Amino acid sequence: MFTSEEWTAILLSLKVGSIATAASLPVAIAVAWVLARRDFRGKSLVDGVVHLPLVLPPVVTGYALLLLFGRRGVFGAFLADHLGLVFSFRWTGAALAAGVMGFPLMVRAIRLSLEAIDVRVEQAAATLGAPPLWVFATVTLPLASRGIVAGAVLAFAKALGEFGATITFVSNIPGQTQTIPSAIYALTQTPGGEAGALKLSIVAAGIALAALIVSEVSVRRARRGAAA
Amino acid sequence: MFTSEEWTAILLSLKVGSIATAASLPVAIAVAWVLARRDFRGKSLVDGVVHLPLVLPPVVTGYALLLLFGRRGVFGAFLADHLGLVFSFRWTGAALAAGVMGFPLMVRAIRLSLEAIDVRVEQAAATLGAPPLWVFATVTLPLASRGIVAGAVLAFAKALGEFGATITFVSNIPGQTQTIPSAIYALTQTPGGEAGALKLSIVAAGIALAALIVSEVSVRRARRGAAA
Amino acid sequence: MISVAVTLARGDFSLDVAFEGGAGVTGLFGPSGCGKTTVIRLVAGLDRPDAGRITLGERVLIDTATGARVAPHRRRIGLVFQDAQLFPHLDVATNLAYGRFFTPKPARRVETAAVIEVLGIGHLMKRRPETLSGGEKQRVAIGRALLTSPELLLMDEPLAALDDRRKLEILPFIERLRDEFAIPILYVSHSVEEVARLASTVVRLEHGRVARIGTPGEVLAPTALAPSTGRFEAISVLTGRVTRIDPAYGVSFVEHPAGRIVVPGLLEREGAEVHIAIRATDVTLALGRTPQVSVRTALAGRVAKVATDHGPFALVTMELASGDRLHAYATRLAVDDLGLDVGDGVQALIKAVSIDERGVQGLGVVAG
């Protein structure tokens, strides 16, 4: 049904999507919290930067990633030398690109949920002696769970579809950085590749649908279930 | 500072972004409401379809649009013949592509806000004699305004950055369908085009930042101000 | 006329009630968690019963047997929620005006200015609900519901968050709604005085079942010796006719077959029939001739029953000349000391000052 290259692309997409989502989630929560709850000079600018990957054509984002996180890039060189973390031409780079592209979606969803929380419930927790971080973990996060799940789903879905930034940043190396969308793109650029592209598109849609259903069920169960 | 072709692209991007956002907003609100408040068979499927443009590589979405809404497409032919509404290779098509690509982001944001509303406030409105649509307009919508504004901003930002689907669907015709991202794409194909690409990227980022600031201010004012 | 006969199950809790409410106020009374709010929501149409039928006059609001159902916004039933539920995005003035639009012109009987005045919310009109205090929110919520001039008004502990003075200002207004505007009211309250004053029928709920239905006198009268903690809830209701209104002393005289009752404040008009709620704890029993005390009301009767228990109290039920029953709590010590027994002739001394405005129909705020 699938060629081994397609299988590799599918598995890689799953890996890249999951890891990009999981790794960016904590950062997105922190940024969303700051944007939802704090007022400071330059807040709009931070908000703007967060939205950048959405506003810029993916190619530009990919190129910017290349400049920053390539082996010769400002951060890329540092991370490679000190942490051994190499992005260029690796699946890690694909995950970084996917994470960056999904970031604004994640932050928005989480921020909306945080803004909907009645702060008096958090205050109640404080009067019971809970320190801020504990309140955050046991009250704020669970109450924002809808937004967190929604953000994760959006980012994961985006990771499944992300292509422009990824291919620009880490190229298209089968087994390393060739995810489903790169494979699909290649097929669309080949006369007669439509059938193959359709097949892989259905796979991507199926994975996203599964993620959606899992997320809906988990939110519903959390609301019905007993404790957090 | 800008060539006339660049000016054209900038103005076109603004037009495409605004109209795509404005036109998809009512549909997004309706879909978000159904997803937030109703339970029915196949709800997950609807949810999945809404997310499709996110999951599929933009090229695929663009190609699908071309097949469906092109002059020879199923809907395209119908709309052209009966409503005189032509999408293919017109700015209207760019707007359609941008609207479709931003749709999942819009729906999610609005849905999150709708889910956060305490239905008892809507019930209070009903006991005061307000029929459902009126309750929706005067209570539900204002209370979801954060999500609606956030969704509109996301969709508008996405429209500013949308490229893959647009160029695939309506090509890259200066003055007709060449938006900022398509212009940037063309520039990245030109030796020495980097400076121009950077310039246009900054323009896009600036527009998005302005939209963000306007949205924040409007939400804040709505919350402070007197009545809706 | 509201008529309710519904069942509903929710987890461990089940509701199974049937009652009718007349033209005036029907009190819903009962301990926390007994199902009062649930009933209110069913009548408003915000929840659906598992089975049953609710009618308002001729209109069937819901009937699970036929599947008939009127949507909440078509019921013309006003609801004051236990927790206000104001529109957070609208200022107070807009909250108040919200329902007016949907009130047919001829039905607009409640004047905005009067409502704002009585509720004391004139200075809040431009404010957002989030800036209001608990009591202020509740007052706005009352106003919002009143201003739709509904055909039935549901009030869920509307005055619980208010201080006594404010309560005593609002109560006469609720009476005006009931009397002048003939709006029937279903009224949830934990306050006996409020219920006794307002209600012509009281429904006592317990564990989702109707424990008792009747006049306040019947439902709130101590049939058996109530647990002592409940003794303040026990009242008797006497009916008499206003014979004289004395503006100089600021009191009214109500003639009852057993004697003259002095009531503080000026009742509406001479000749009118009034119901007076008297707490069993406010009645002092006297033997022999009327003593020289500051109490101006002495009703003659004889002891019909003395109920005692292990507790400190005895419940003495007097039968008055009229045949009315009047309940009095005394300590068992006092009963023994006086040697009170069934059949003894006694006088019931009732201080005018202890007659609560909340316990007399048609009594406005007594000017200070």
Next chain:
Amino acid sequence: MISVAVTLARGDFSLDVAFEGGAGVTGLFGPSGCGKTTVIRLVAGLDRPDAGRITLGERVLIDTATGARVAPHRRRIGLVFQDAQLFPHLDVATNLAYGRFFTPKPARRVETAAVIEVLGIGHLMKRRPETLSGGEKQRVAIGRALLTSPELLLMDEPLAALDDRRKLEILPFIERLRDEFAIPILYVSHSVEEVARLASTVVRLEHGRVARIGTPGEVLAPTALAPSTGRFEAISVLTGRVTRIDPAYGVSFVEHPAGRIVVPGLLEREGAEVHIAIRATDVTLALGRTPQVSVRTALAGRVAKVATDHGPFALVTMELASGDRLHAYATRLAVDDLGLDVGDGVQALIKAVSIDERGVQGLGVVAG
């Protein structure tokens, strides 16, 4: 010892209060919108004053002059919100347990089982807050705050949503917190009885200012003729010593220089000093010898002052043998009929049954 001296402006409303609360209960009393909740929130640290200083014992909680500030979660101050504010995502048991973790082991003095028992919430443990009734929510909120064994407890109208019986069950428990566990309490309530019973100090707020501070006897006593709607708020507090506890009759005898006071229920121990709150509306004045009535308490004294106004009532202030003052409301009609005047010797008749458990310190629920 809590000491508050703060100012705060919010739109048209301004708060400017200074008061101290002692070891027991400090009552915060005043009309809707006067600033009670605002004060409570400042003490809990949930809002910051524009200027001022709040100290709890030795600890400075906030001082805008020095910039010192203790975060809310380090204050060890429990707060029962006016509107519960339970954690919507946690069941009742987890809501209750939430604060326990942060209570240092030696400080955990309040037992979970007792709290659950008294509040009657045992059957709710697995439930989510959204399924609770108004009163049930409030009870869980009380329990949640109590179980942190705080150094100061702030209670904002904790019992307003409850029926009388439930209130009378919870009050003794609050007294136990105050007495056994020595937890000082800042208590907001609209109920005079609750405040009179619990509080050693009462702060009366009006329009964001302290109108009066003192013992319940001082603050709640009618200094001038109160507007008649406020007459039920007027009390006198008498201090006496328990001389006899009579389990057979279920009453206790309290010796006061002016006479013997019969109190329903068994006070804690003979010899103890107790404060008894007596509403001015519950006192009947008698001339001549003690009449043959069901009232067992007659205190001798003379009329010190008679205040009358246009209203129906006269406020008669008696000076008792002890020098204590006792206030009684009567109609002007009665005062004139009896010819009462300053200097006249009178007896104050006080029905034991009208002495509210909420008005006597150290009185548990009187067994039925």
Next chain:
Amino acid sequence: PVAAQSSGPTVFAAASMKTALDEVVAAWRARSGRAVTVSYASAGALAKQIEQGAPADLFISADLEWMDFLETRKLIRPETRTNLVANALVLIAPAGTASAIDIVPGFPLATAIGDGKLATGDIRSVPVGKYAKAALTSLGVWAEVEPKIAGTENVRVALALVARGEAKFGIVYATDAGSEPKVTVVGTFPASSHPPIVYPAAITRDATAPDAAAFLDFLKGPEAAKIFAAQGFTRPQ
């Protein structure tokens, strides 16, 4: 603003032609005073758009494949089809990192790349990648080099990767290599090692613009040839 250019022909051109074609269009405008509208995108996207009825008068592809795609569907006028220019395939390296390499069958490219990467267009979708694959295959080194290939979305990204030193080598067109001072050409692939790199042009079947044929003639003319040559293009055989 410059709206009404649609009076002139609309050209759908492969994005890699942009620099040269923009100059030709400017020259045409200077000469005739008439406008030309050019839409640059990938040849595949443009071909599919023409298939779906795009209002293109002239199609310039980056390879033969997509022109054939349209021709078999009878969407171009075959008599107008012509190869405009040709290009050469070169091996590049970041400036100053490598000396010239003799590109002969079996040449040690894989060894030279080592654990680095060779950047070129995606070998399945991007023309330059397809040519690179063909060349390396015919030279017998494909199997060793394949795992070291980084396929990019277009040739300019491959060029940028080499220019920034991310990739050790790259295979790009001679025209691109000439425009980037940060790379040096270390070798040119023999023209025989790959299919001819030509840019075919043709008028579409549904062309309506009266100038289309005239513009195509101009493209084939000496003035345009000068511009193409300046960009490094060669004449097709």
